Amino acid sequence: MKQIINNNIRRALFWSFALVFVLGAPLFTLAEQRTSTSFVISSDDISVGGGRSTTSLSASSYRFLITPDAINPDLVYDLANAPSSFWSHVRSDGGDIRVTTQDGVTQVPREVSGFDYDNQKGSLFIGTSGGTAFYIYYGNPSATEPAADSAYGKYNVWESDAKLVAHLEDTNDSTVNQNNGTSATPPTYASGKIADAGVFVPASTSYLSHGATGMPYGGSVVTVLVWMNQTYNNSQQAPVEIETGGGKTFTLSIIEQGGTYYVWTDSVANNFIVAEENMPPTGEWCLVELNYDGSYLNYYLNGVFKAQYSLGVDTAWPVSVNIGRRSYGPSYFPGQIDEVRILSRLLSSDERAAYYANQNNPATFWTTGAEASVSSSFVMEDDLGGIATGENINSASYKACAGYPCTLSIEPPSITFSLTTNQVLLGTLSVSSVATGDVIASTSTNAVSGYVTTIVSDGNFRTNIGDYIQDVADGDISIGDDEYGIGLTGTDRSFTDERSVTTSPRTIASNSVSTTGSSVTVTFGAAVSVTVPAGNYQQTATLVSTGRF
Amino acid sequence: MNWNFLANKYNQLTAKILVVTIVVVALLRVGFVEAAAPTLMLDTLDRIKISESATHSLSMTLPGAGITPANTGTLLITYTGFGSDFAGTPVVTCGTGTATAGFATNVLTLTSGATACSGTLTVTPFTGTNPGSAGSYTISVATGVGGAGIGGQFAIAIVDDDQVVVSATVESSITFNVGTQAAPGSTCTGSFAGNGGSLDLGTLTTGAITSSDVSSVNHICSRVSTNASNGVNVTVESLNASLQSVSVPADYIPSATAAMAAGTANYGLCASATRRGMDTTDPVGAMPAAVSPFIASCVEDTAAGSVGALTISPQIVWATSGPVANAYYNLVIKAAISGTIPAHNDYADTLTFVATGTF
Numbered sequence: 001m002k003q004i005i006n007n008n009i010r011r012a013l014f015w016s017f018a019l020v021f022v023l024g025a026p027l028f029t030l031a032e033q034r035t036s037t038s039f040v041i042s043s044d045d046i047s048v049g050g051g052r053s054t055t056s057l058s059a060s061s062y063r064f065l066i067t068p069d070a071i072n073p074d075l076v077y078d079l080a081n082a083p084s085s086f087w088s089h090v091r092s093d094g095g096d097i098r099v100t101t102q103d104g105v106t107q108v109p110r111e112v113s114g115f116d117y118d119n120q121k122g123s124l125f126i127g128t129s130g131g132t133a134f135y136i137y138y139g140n141p142s143a144t145e146p147a148a149d150s151a152y153g154k155y156n157v158w159e160s161d162a163k164l165v166a167h168l169e170d171t172n173d174s175t176v177n178q179n180n181g182t183s184a185t186p187p188t189y190a191s192g193k194i195a196d197a198g199v200f201v202p203a204s205t206s207y208l209s210h211g212a213t214g215m216p217y218g219g220s221v222v223t224v225l226v227w228m229n230q231t232y233n234n235s236q237q238a239p240v241e242i243e244t245g246g247g248k249t250f251t252l253s254i255i256e257q258g259g260t261y262y263v264w265t266d267s268v269a270n271n272f273i274v275a276e277e278n279m280p281p282t283g284e285w286c287l288v289e290l291n292y293d294g295s296y297l298n299y300y301l302n303g304v305f306k307a308q309y310s311l312g313v314d315t316a317w318p319v320s321v322n323i324g325r326r327s328y329g330p331s332y333f334p335g336q337i338d339e340v341r342i343l344s345r346l347l348s349s350d351e352r353a354a355y356y357a358n359q360n361n362p363a364t365f366w367t368t369g370a371e372a373s374v375s376s377s378f379v380m381e382d383d384l385g386g387i388a389t390g391e392n393i394n395s396a397s398y399k400a401c402a403g404y405p406c407t408l409s410i411e412p413p414s415i416t417f418s419l420t421t422n423q424v425l426l427g428t429l430s431v432s433s434v435a436t437g438d439v440i441a442s443t444s445t446n447a448v449s450g451y452v453t454t455i456v457s458d459g460n461f462r463t464n465i466g467d468y469i470q471d472v473a474d475g476d477i478s479i480g481d482d483e484y485g486i487g488l489t490g491t492d493r494s495f496t497d498e499r500s501v502t503t504s505p506r507t508i509a510s511n512s513v514s515t516t517g518s519s520v521t522v523t524f525g526a527a528v529s530v531t532v533p534a535g536n537y538q539q540t541a542t543l544v545s546t547g548r549f
Numbered sequence: 550m551n552w553n554f555l556a557n558k559y560n561q562l563t564a565k566i567l568v569v570t571i572v573v574v575a576l577l578r579v580g581f582v583e584a585a586a587p588t589l590m591l592d593t594l595d596r597i598k599i600s601e602s603a604t605h606s607l608s609m610t611l612p613g614a615g616i617t618p619a620n621t622g623t624l625l626i627t628y629t630g631f632g633s634d635f636a637g638t639p640v641v642t643c644g645t646g647t648a649t650a651g652f653a654t655n656v657l658t659l660t661s662g663a664t665a666c667s668g669t670l671t672v673t674p675f676t677g678t679n680p681g682s683a684g685s686y687t688i689s690v691a692t693g694v695g696g697a698g699i700g701g702q703f704a705i706a707i708v709d710d711d712q713v714v715v716s717a718t719v720e721s722s723i724t725f726n727v728g729t730q731a732a733p734g735s736t737c738t739g740s741f742a743g744n745g746g747s748l749d750l751g752t753l754t755t756g757a758i759t760s761s762d763v764s765s766v767n768h769i770c771s772r773v774s775t776n777a778s779n780g781v782n783v784t785v786e787s788l789n790a791s792l793q794s795v796s797v798p799a800d801y802i803p804s805a806t807a808a809m810a811a812g813t814a815n816y817g818l819c820a821s822a823t824r825r826g827m828d829t830t831d832p833v834g835a836m837p838a839a840v841s842p843f844i845a846s847c848v849e850d851t852a853a854g855s856v857g858a859l860t861i862s863p864q865i866v867w868a869t870s871g872p873v874a875n876a877y878y879n880l881v882i883k884a885a886i887s888g889t890i891p892a893h894n895d896y897a898d899t900l901t902f903v904a905t906g907t908f
Binding site for chain 1: 589590591592593594595596597684685687701702703704705706708710711712713714715716717718719720721722774776777778828830831832833834871872873874908
């Protein structure tokens with residue numbers, strides 16, 4: 001009997017397992033491949049792991065988004081304004097910092113300057129090509145500082161027209177020209193305008209002499225930019241000088257002599273004299289720009305044009321660049337100097353304004369997002385309580401839904417879009433003003449990859465007999481010109497200048513993550529000249545917002 | 550009692566129960582199957598207004614092996630809430646493989662080709678009518694035929710109105726100045742702001758032609774600015790169609806379109822070909838052009854040249870074909886007498902100039 005029992009049980013067990021494998025085999029297979037569009041997180045700490053590459057962006061553990069007020073080839077972000085947790089996760093030498101455009105994928109060159117881990121400060125210079133906002137990635141202890149000449153290294157941050165970029169954290173030039181400084185009596189360094197700055201003391205004859213590789217020759221277009229905080233104004237000082245040989249110089253001089261005020265001299269016979277009220281002040285930081293446009297020297301203080309000086313051609317080649325010393329004498333600059341630039345081109349007015357706004361007050365120039373965990377393979381490595389507001393905690397393979405509603409149901413995809421008006425009346429156009437009218441376009445979506453809003457027109461801004469006002473082409477609708485187009489305001493806007501509305505869709509707003517109530521103000525503008533034909537002008541613009549799920 | 554028999558039956562029943570239990574528990578522990586979701590799903594419409602016919606451009610990245618098996622695997626994109634008129638012959642592209650598109654009411658069916666469609670899928674263009682009320686509409690993506698198990702959702706925003714009509718007015722404008730200028734001291738330019746005046750031809754002799762801009766005889770300057778889309782006409786109308794004696798109206802110097810000649814009576818006007826112009830503007834203005842019979846060569850500053858006859862009805866002297874800023878024309882009066890013209894000191898005429906814009 002016992003044997004019968006055992007045989008039957010064994011037989012039962014055999015068949016039960018056989019049936020399970022026959023019936024359950026495909027289910028086992030599919031279960032191993034199971035993925036999910038959403039799932040509920042119910043524990044506090046979910047730690048996942050994986051190997052980390054020493055160079056892969058995807059191996060970074062953290063990121064945060066920074067958005068500038070304007071895009072410029074020369075942008076700097078003050079790392080003192082980074083989320084406080086940044087300093088807990090970044091490498092102590094900042095070598096793991098990487099930067100992408102707003103898509104979170106396209107890397108751009110970067111330079112970390114004056115990185116002081118202990119005092120939680122440093123500067124991040126960004127190569128801005130193609131970006132309107134930037135992700136700062138970090139948190140990979142195996143990642144090291146990219147080689148200066150690598151694709152994302154510091155040389156590639158700077159445009160080819162940048163011949164000298166001196167941060168005055170040390171004696172180096174950050175450009176590929178390597179016009180580094182040397183001196184028997186170099187300056188010391190202390191807290192300055194952007195991180196640290198050089199401290200120049202005449203009594204110590206402190207100065208730096210930099211190379212002149214690639215410098216524009218005398219008579220060519222050149223722009224010199226320098227932040228300076230002069231302790232006093234002596235009679236011979238010069239924050240920056242370009243020596244052109246033959247005893248001649250192109251000297252940005254800040255000199256008061258016998259009641260006459262100078263901002264430039266060539267040590268021969270030409271002196272650029274300005275009014276006293278236009279001189280850089282003492283005891284405070286100011287941005288001085290001196291450029292030569294081929295005919296005139298132009299002097300700017302804190303981004304504002306102050307004076308002009310007609311100058312003939314000097315064809316001598318530059319031999320060196322002095323910071324803090326004027327070779328005539330020689331005489332030495334008293335005070336601090338920071339962020340010296342020598343460019344072989346002129347700045348546009350927009351670039352000048354952005355350069356000043358960025359460096360004068362980096363904290364207000366940038367909008368800084370919160371820190372978030374990132375991974376190409378795993379959802380997160382973080383406390384749920386620490387999930388940043390507004391950040392996307394989804395990955396390429398998984399999505400997360402947190403909070404009480406997620407315990408009840410899976411959130412369906414959603415996108416809503418609205419316009420504040422369907423009619424913009426610009427009124428009677430005049431040669432003495434630019435007429436404008438606004439419409440606000442708002443998008444809310446839980447699309448994991450955000451949204452994009454476009455605008456397209458049905459043709460020119462025109463009359464019924466075909467007369468039309470021309471599309472703006474120079475980025476600015478100006479009084480008295482025959483121009484029509486749109487400008488944008490709002491965090492998600494796609495451009496900062498004024499552009500046409502054409503019969504091909506143009507992106508006006510976008511975000512790479514889900515958002516609630518993101519709005520962009522579209523300002524339609526029109527200006528006319530005296531020869532714009534009389535008539536009633538009209539255009540119909542269609543706005544569409546598309547979620548990227 | 551046959552205990553062995555009873556034990557065997559009992560054990561058989563137990564075994565069956567055991568089998569069923571084990572199988573059920575095992576299957577339950579395996580769990581149910583979920584479909585893999587596409588990523589970067591979006592459908593860009595050219596119109597998102599309610600009840601509007603829209604052109605769609607759909608794209609998504611298919612998971613795993615895509616729409617399998619080849620030739621028979623299908624993927625259904627269901628536009629719930631949209632019209633039942635989805636149609637078109639869109640171009641279907643796959644990262645790898647091929648697929649074809651078909652429509653039934655508001656369902657797009659993608660069928661894999663000989664090589665299964667996988668990777669990035671795009672389907673464009675196809676059309677369909679939007680829902681009749683605004684809101685967020687969920688579009689489902691699901692396997693039709695096949696075992697690969699693709700499933701997901703995305704959404705489209707539909708609004709009451711997706712358009713903004715922008716309008717503005719440019720009011721009609723025209724300004725005109727015409728008057729005499731002392732010659733040779735004054736030059737007719739686009740800044741002329743005078744009005745009216747007199748032009749004294751002085752004493753006419755049979756030995757010479759009298760002309761504006763010769764021997765201090767005045768000329769007439771005319772200037773117009775207008776945004777009339779079809780330009781402006783400047784016309785002249787003569788009171789007498791001649792230089793007529795005020796005291797003896799029967800005596801007059803006639804006006805004829807002809808070359809001037811000393812000793813041959815004639816009186817007329819010509820538009821100086823070289824003394825005309827306009828401001829440089831954007832858009833470019835229309836250059837003023839003289840009109841026959843006043844287009845004949847004035848031979849400026851000389852007692853020579855040709856004139857057009859003046860009449861009592863308006864005649865166009867010069868015109869533009871479109872808007873112009875400060876278009877100007879220097880107008881010349883010439884006169885000559887023959888030996889049979891009676892002597893009077895009161896030969897006169899009044900010229901009336903009018904600028905008319907065509908808007």
